[in-house]
Amino acid sequence: MIEVFGEFIEEFLPNGDFLELSFTSSSQPNQRRWHNNRLSAHFIADYFANLMNFDQNDLANKERIQEIKNTISYISNELLENAIKFHEDTKSYQVKVGMSFPEDTDVAIVIYAKNSIYSEKVQKYQAFINLLLTEDPNELYIQQIETASAEEDSKASGLGLLTLINDYSAKLGWKFEPESSQPEIITVTTMVQVVVQSVRTY
Amino acid sequence: MTIQEVNGDDYQVKYDPTSMTIYFQGEIALGGPKDYAPIVNLLNQVADKDLPIITLDLKKLAFLNSSGISMLSKFVLAVRKKKGTQLVVLGAKTVPWQSKSLKNLERLLPGLKLLVE
Numbered sequence: 419m420i421e422v423f424g425e426f427i428e429e430f431l432p433n434g435d436f437l438e439l440s441f442t443s444s445s446q447p448n449q450r451r452w453h454n455n456r457l458s459a460h461f462i463a464d465y466f467a468n469l470m471n472f473d474q475n476d477l478a479n480k481e482r483i484q485e486i487k488n489t490i491s492y493i494s495n496e497l498l499e500n501a502i503k504f505h506e507d508t509k510s511y512q513v514k515v516g517m518s519f520p521e522d523t524d525v526a527i528v529i530y531a532k533n534s535i536y537s538e539k540v541q542k543y544q545a546f547i548n549l550l551l552t553e554d555p556n557e558l559y560i561q562q563i564e565t566a567s568a569e570e571d572s573k574a575s576g577l578g579l580l581t582l583i584n585d586y587s588a589k590l591g592w593k594f595e596p597e598s599s600q601p602e603i604i605t606v607t608t609m610v611q612v613v614v615q616s617v618r619t620y
Numbered sequence: 621m622t623i624q625e626v627n628g629d630d631y632q633v634k635y636d637p638t639s640m641t642i643y644f645q646g647e648i649a650l651g652g653p654k655d656y657a658p659i660v661n662l663l664n665q666v667a668d669k670d671l672p673i674i675t676l677d678l679k680k681l682a683f684l685n686s687s688g689i690s691m692l693s694k695f696v697l698a699v700r701k702k703k704g705t706q707l708v709v710l711g712a713k714t715v716p717w718q719s720k721s722l723k724n725l726e727r728l729l730p731g732l733k734l735l736v737e
Binding site for chain 2: 449452453455456481484485488489491492495496499503556559560563564566567577578581584585586
């Protein structure tokens with residue numbers, strides 16, 4: 419049974435650009451591989467920045483472009499880091515990260531990542547999503563930091579997603595879809611929508 | 621022995637005792653708390669000196685992932701416990717993530733001085 423939470427777009431608008439990267443790895447994660455997350459995030463940002471037509475003489479545009487690139491890099495990196503950290507059954511299924519960049523930049527850009535998890539992890543994950551959707555994200559962030567600080571070895575879970583909501587005014591959405599051939603494996607798509615103000619174009 | 625600096629492939633964190641400033645430069649996106657331990661150790665060693673003022677200079681830190689932001693947040697909480705130490709955080713408007721994500725540090729420690737210029 420497919421389950422959707424938050425703000426989730428099933429199909430991207432036909433106008434605009436789209437990019438998706440897929441990763442498979444039979445090897446254990448290590449520092450070199452981890453470094454590829456940031457490389458991928460910067461690549462996605464550069465790819466779209468290159469497509470933005472802008473008036474080179476307008477200095478304000480240079481700052482806007484830099485800000486948009488930073489936003490895309492940060493969001494892509496966070497989603498990819500989470501997808502890789504929580505990905506299970508690594509041999510059979512891929513981690514993906516992708517972006518949709520509509521022609522009309524007043525419409526939100528969409529960045530998403532997909533990873534696979536075993537069905538027994540779903541309940542806890544969805545409980546956390548409900549927390550994100552119902553609680554004040556600013557308060558939740560402070561609470562999570564104070565908890566993480568108090569416990570030596572706690573994993574600071576969910577802080578990445580909270581920074582997206584609080585610092586980037588992002589809307590988050592999730593889809594949980596069981597694999598048809600192996601329903602105990604669930605593909606989770608985490609989606610971020612963020613509006614970037616249009617850059618003056620010629 | 622006091623750690624003076626932590627170097628990674630794409631970053632450097634360095635403590636300057638004369639200015640009581642910890643300088644961050646480059647891009648930091650480590651995997652989690654264990655990977656941030658060397659930097660955390662440097663920060664904690666500085667905090668343990670019970671200095672009147674500690675400055676974190678982030679102006680040249682072009683990228684920091686949420687695990688890193690979390691690390692800075694935990695450091696702010698550690699300084700909060702010290703009570704006698706003024707914490708100053710310097711950021712740059714030209715580094716977009718800083719105008720967005722450093723505000724939370726002020727919430728964790730009222731009295732923290734945040735300057736993003």
